[in-house]
Structure formats: C-alpha cells, structure tokens
Amino acid sequence: MSRRTIRVLAGIAAAGITLTACGVGGGSDSDDTETQQRAGSCELSEEATSDEPVTGEVAGEITFQTTALKQDFSPYFETVIAEFEEMHPDVTVNWQDDPGDASFTQRLVTDAQSCQLPDVVNLNQITAYALYRENFLLDLDVKAPEIGDAFIPSVWDSLVMPGIDSHYVLPWYWGLTGIQTFNTALMERAGLDPSTPPTTIDEQFDAAAQIAETSGGEFFAFSANPMWRLPSDWQLMNVEITNEDETEFTFADDPAALHWTERMAELYQAGALPADTISSSDDPTTLYSQGRIVWGSTNASSLRFVQESNAEVYAATGVASLLSERGHAFQDGQLIAVPSTSDNPAAALAFAEYLLSPEKQSEFISDERISNFPSTEESLSIPKLTEITGDDALAQANRLSVELAQNAENAFIYAWSDAVNSAIIGEIQLAMQGDKSPQEALDAAQDKANDILSQG
Numbered sequence: 001m002s003r004r005t006i007r008v009l010a011g012i013a014a015a016g017i018t019l020t021a022c023g024v025g026g027g028s029d030s031d032d033t034e035t036q037q038r039a040g041s042c043e044l045s046e047e048a049t050s051d052e053p054v055t056g057e058v059a060g061e062i063t064f065q066t067t068a069l070k071q072d073f074s075p076y077f078e079t080v081i082a083e084f085e086e087m088h089p090d091v092t093v094n095w096q097d098d099p100g101d102a103s104f105t106q107r108l109v110t111d112a113q114s115c116q117l118p119d120v121v122n123l124n125q126i127t128a129y130a131l132y133r134e135n136f137l138l139d140l141d142v143k144a145p146e147i148g149d150a151f152i153p154s155v156w157d158s159l160v161m162p163g164i165d166s167h168y169v170l171p172w173y174w175g176l177t178g179i180q181t182f183n184t185a186l187m188e189r190a191g192l193d194p195s196t197p198p199t200t201i202d203e204q205f206d207a208a209a210q211i212a213e214t215s216g217g218e219f220f221a222f223s224a225n226p227m228w229r230l231p232s233d234w235q236l237m238n239v240e241i242t243n244e245d246e247t248e249f250t251f252a253d254d255p256a257a258l259h260w261t262e263r264m265a266e267l268y269q270a271g272a273l274p275a276d277t278i279s280s281s282d283d284p285t286t287l288y289s290q291g292r293i294v295w296g297s298t299n300a301s302s303l304r305f306v307q308e309s310n311a312e313v314y315a316a317t318g319v320a321s322l323l324s325e326r327g328h329a330f331q332d333g334q335l336i337a338v339p340s341t342s343d344n345p346a347a348a349l350a351f352a353e354y355l356l357s358p359e360k361q362s363e364f365i366s367d368e369r370i371s372n373f374p375s376t377e378e379s380l381s382i383p384k385l386t387e388i389t390g391d392d393a394l395a396q397a398n399r400l401s402v403e404l405a406q407n408a409e410n411a412f413i414y415a416w417s418d419a420v421n422s423a424i425i426g427e428i429q430l431a432m433q434g435d436k437s438p439q440e441a442l443d444a445a446q447d448k449a450n451d452i453l454s455q456g
Helices: 070-087 104-113 125-133 153-157 184-189 201-214 232-236 255-270 284-289 300-309 311-315 345-355 358-365 393-405 418-432 438-454
Strands: 060-067 091-098 120-123 170-177 179-183 317-321 330-337
Touching: 060 070, 060 345, 070 091, 070 345, 070 358, 091 104, 091 345, 104 125, 120 125, 120 345, 125 330, 153 170, 170 358, 170 393, 179 184, 179 300, 179 393, 184 201, 184 317, 201 255, 232 255, 255 418, 255 438, 284 300, 300 311, 300 393, 311 317, 317 393, 418 438
Parallel strands: 060 091, 060 120
Antiparallel strands: 120 330, 170 330, 179 317
8 A cells, every 4th residue: 555554453463471469459359458558579659459440639740652653753752842842841751652563562571570561552452451361451441430421432432451351441542443355346246236235244154155156267256265354254254262251262153154254164165265275364455455255345445455456346345334133333452551550640641541532533633644443533523534535435435434433332352362263263164164163163163262261
C-alpha cells in the first residue's frame, strides 16, 4: 500500500509471559493486605493501593511511552505534550517510543520487574493482562471513576478483563472487523445473487458449496486455512469458546463448533476452497485481488490494496455487513494504561485523559494516513468519518464501518495465545483433510489448548 496504515496490534508477542513476583496483586484470589501493597517486588504507594480516587496535585515528572509512532507522528505528540505542560506548569512529560517489534512485551515485562514502567504506557491486551495479574495496573473505576464517560459505551463496557468487573485499561485507536467484501462477478458466475449476500456463517457455507459445484475449480469461496476464520467465526456463531473467566477452553462441547468444523471439512473435500492454501499464511487479500476467491477481507482498509493491484476485481467488489449472529462488529486495538508503580499518578491520569479526550483523538484520527477509529463517541463525527463521498467499494466499506463502529465490541480472547492458536488450527486442518473426525479433532484441540493454558 502507498499509505502507511497504523497496525492495530503493533508489537504483540503472544508467547507466554511470566512476571516473577514476590506477591500477586490485581488478579490474585488472595485477600492478603500486604500482598496488595506490592506489584511484583515493587512497593506501591498508599495513593495507589487505597480504595479512594486519586486526588493528588497534578505535578511532577512522568514518562509517556507510545508504540512505533515517533517516526511518523512526532509533531502531533510534541504538540499534545506542550499543550498539556502549558495547562499544568508543574508537570514535565518525557516521551519515549518503543519500536513495537517482537521483543516489545518482554521489554515491558523487564521494566515491570525492575519497577521502571512508564507512567502512561501504550500497550496491547496480552501485555496488559499480564501486568494486571501482577497488580501493575491501576483500577481505573476506583482511581478515576469518570474517566470512561467519553468513550464509545460498547467499547468501554467490553474492555473488562476475564473474571473481573473493573477497568484497568483505556481504549485508544482501533481497527474494526465488521464487513464482508465479495467479488460480484464471480458470485454471478456461480449462480449466486450478489444483491443478497449471506448474512450468517451457515449461509456463506451454503454459497461456498454452490461455488464448488459450479466453478469447475476456476475460482473458490475463500482461503482454506482456518487461521483466517478462527476464533472470529466461532465468536460470530456464539460458540462457548472458554468458560467465563477464561481459565478453561470448552469449545469441543459446543454443537455449533462441531457443526462449523464439519462444514469446513465438507467444503474443503468438495473443492470449495483452494487446496494449496490450507496451511498457507498468505494474506487472503492477495488471493482476492488475483480473482481466485469470492470473499476478501473483513477489514475495509484492505480494499486499498485491491484497488491498487487489480482494478477489475476492485470494480466488481461488493460490500455488506459481516456474517454476525451477535449483532455487533468486533474491534481490536491499542490501549493506554497507568501503572500502579507511577510516582505521580495524578499527573499520569490527567495526561492519559487529555491524550484520549475527544478533541485530541479527533485531531489524531483526522490524519489521512490513519485508517483506524477513535475510541470516543464525539470523535466518530469528524468529517473524515462522516463526509465520505463516492460509491466505489472503499467508500461503501468506510461508510458501513463507521455505522458499525457505533456499537463495536472488544472481542479479544486473552486465553487464545499464539501457542493455543497453533494447536487448534493444526487439529482443524487434520479434520478438513479427513485424517480425523471433526469431533476427534475438536477434542484433541481442546485438550492441547487446556494443557497450554494450565502451563501459564
């Protein structure tokens, strides 16, 4: 693509995370008061551990850390910091930017272990959960009880972590998975009506079976690799993937997961899916732009690539809502947290609130290089998101995405790590190839996933 799109999950390292701790705080079942005064080996202030909101003076020196933003967005953040320091003359904000590479999570873990976390930190959900479980994040519902008022309600409400009722992170910019894109010309060749695209996963599977019968192997429904469909398909179908607090995987016992696996196996064996893609990690957007598959990405920004790489396919692209039985699109994005180890929590919370204010988010997201959404309701009404002209696929997708963003929900499954993903996908592939029955594959996948989960 010719324009830089901010990566929604920059620097995620979903491998196991271990914080060596003398005591467990936030996520612990322990009621030990002394334990709650610490985060790992770090002593916490009374201001951080009390049950009262932070009311201290907005003063002192704080460190603000972003992820892979300094190269392209320095002027914006320098202005935000200068404005905040002018509003609060007794505060000094030191800005640092992590490159967001594969070692991102481990660097934050190391900082936490040495009691040197930034005061305001941009992080991903896996890292946030690890820090929360060791008491390294402030309980925002206690420490800043009104800080969530400006955010999109569905996003804010869905950002609680497994097994708890409080918020420990703030939403920032995010990407939405909420549409389906499809090649109308290929649908017509398969005898399908592109004016009435499928509205559920099952309806899409029915259409895929018809494509297999009529295409003669010249084109296919979608990529065969289940990694592009899980866990989102199961979420859209309301499969009970885990128990409520995400301490155990339960999907093998859900008839909907079995039905999905059976149908994927049937489609693959019937030739509805390109056989050479079952273990390929190639982005389906490439296959779509080549005219090989009917359905493309669920992310509107992918259409820029299609537009630039194959004008004919782009002109034939249709857009509709995602195949959802939940009634909500999914959002996945960048977070802001204030660690419990901050020496100046009042200044840190004030800066976080200013950074994420409707005014500042509107300015940030208005940058044409950014294809993500803001997290405040007010910022969804900026001209960039409301004055979308044209009737081409990208314009249609952008308008639909803005509409869906009003009620988007965080859909992150904290237990679904890279290791879990590999185990589950591997078993599903065996079922699709006929080497195991769908139920055998699901049972084995669940056993492997739970073994990984039990190892932390």
